[in-house]
Amino acid sequence: MIYPKKNRLFKWMVHTYVHWLTTRQFKEINFNAVEVDNSRSVLLIANHFSVWDTIILFRVNRKLLKKKFHVMMLESTALKEPFLKYAGGFSINKKTRDMVNSLDFAAKLLSDPNNLVLIFPQGKLYSNLITEVEFEKGIIQVIKKAAGNLQLIFAATFMENFDNLKPVANVHLVSVTDNNFNTISDLQQAYQQHYTNSRQQQIQIVK
Amino acid sequence: MRFRMRSYFNRLVVTSFTPKEGHSVLLLCNHFSWWDGLWGNYLAYWHLDRKLYIMMQEDHLRKRMLLNLFGGFSIDRTSREMIKSLQYAANLLNDSEKLVVVFPQGQLISNHTTEIVVEKGIERLIKNIKGPCQIVYSCALIDYFESLKPSVFFHLYDCGLAGELSFDELTAKINGFHQQALKDQINVAH
Numbered sequence: 075m076i077y078p079k080k081n082r083l084f085k086w087m088v089h090t091y092v093h094w095l096t097t098r099q100f101k102e103i104n105f106n107a108v109e110v111d112n113s114r115s116v117l118l119i120a121n122h123f124s125v126w127d128t129i130i131l132f133r134v135n136r137k138l139l140k141k142k143f144h145v146m147m148l149e150s151t152a153l154k155e156p157f158l159k160y161a162g163g164f165s166i167n168k169k170t171r172d173m174v175n176s177l178d179f180a181a182k183l184l185s186d187p188n189n190l191v192l193i194f195p196q197g198k199l200y201s202n203l204i205t206e207v208e209f210e211k212g213i214i215q216v217i218k219k220a221a222g223n224l225q226l227i228f229a230a231t232f233m234e235n236f237d238n239l240k241p242v243a244n245v246h247l248v249s250v251t252d253n254n255f256n257t258i259s260d261l262q263q264a265y266q267q268h269y270t271n272s273r274q275q276q277i278q279i280v281k
Numbered sequence: 282m283r284f285r286m287r288s289y290f291n292r293l294v295v296t297s298f299t300p301k302e303g304h305s306v307l308l309l310c311n312h313f314s315w316w317d318g319l320w321g322n323y324l325a326y327w328h329l330d331r332k333l334y335i336m337m338q339e340d341h342l343r344k345r346m347l348l349n350l351f352g353g354f355s356i357d358r359t360s361r362e363m364i365k366s367l368q369y370a371a372n373l374l375n376d377s378e379k380l381v382v383v384f385p386q387g388q389l390i391s392n393h394t395t396e397i398v399v400e401k402g403i404e405r406l407i408k409n410i411k412g413p414c415q416i417v418y419s420c421a422l423i424d425y426f427e428s429l430k431p432s433v434f435f436h437l438y439d440c441g442l443a444g445e446l447s448f449d450e451l452t453a454k455i456n457g458f459h460q461q462a463l464k465d466q467i468n469v470a471h
Contacts, residue, residue, distance in 0.1 A: 099429070123424065123425060123426070124424070124425030124426055124427070124428070124429075125425070125427065125428070125429060126425055126429065199426050199427065199471065200467070201422075201424050201426075201466050201467050201469065202393075202423075202424055202425065203392070203393060203422055203424065203463055203466050203467070204467055205395075205463075232393060233392075233423065233425070233431075234313070234314075234391060234392060234393075235313060235314030235315060235316060235392070235423070236313065236314060236315070236389050237314075237315050237389060238314075238315060239289075239315055239316070241423075241431070273393055276391050276393050277390075277391050277393050277394045277395070278391075279391050280388055280389065280390055280391075281388065281389035
């Protein structure tokens, strides 16, 4: 397993790079406000459609949630992009028993109220145009282990262009009040409801 | 144009499609971005092998009159001039070497929409075409996957020949094809 590393210089470089990249590539990144509980950590669950989703949510955290950013990613990605560990990235390998360590580590991070852990429960990249999401079951272990310490936030991100050459990213956030999910299908159903509502809002935009 | 496309997009993937010989092409496209017109040009030149003409909203064309030199002609949906624009488009399609791009939605709608609302003007346009004309629906969908640059996936479908299908049949076909494209997009290779 690859753990996140702390380095003030790299941290500054990552923040500067992400700021430069997002302002250059996007017309705007829109998100709605959610109330953040300072006494609890944040588990951010999001749809996974590109490398941009992590970058966009990194910015959202910087501007709105203001926690220490951590993201669970596939070991193959962590090995290919070694600098990501300085941006809070830690790895998971779904094929080995080491996966349990990664899930435990995510739960441990969530015991600190200053932390945020971003997880993409879909487990791999899907089109941004899908209507239904499917979760892999590992995340439910994290929620059970960190129960009581975390604030669960769902994020659904959609990209649009409209009358601009540069895209606009719309992030729909919702804070989940009751996060006592016993099974992965309960969690998936709750996320699906948020995803469908967000998608409906997205479709209604006309320019 | 090709350079601009290649530099901005990671991939431009077009489903295999051959237009009917000796027929003009009425290319109906979903409209969700500024790029749509440029993609029309790309498809006409590289894949459908026809001379491009493109119907644009008059206020949009007035802002970029340069596009007038590249096949752009205007339509103003709020005035009676609209009939002239539709007639002009129909006349262009009497020539089998020409292709006219029309956005049947008439305005910019999200790329995530599942339903394509076809404006009534298309009915008049199709009725006025006298020569052989193939109607093609192009559903462009954007995805990013592993790249920072977007990829565009063009799903092209043959809707039939002008004069051989009614407006309701055309609307139903376009919506059926759009749903199919969204399904295919989920399994697209990346």
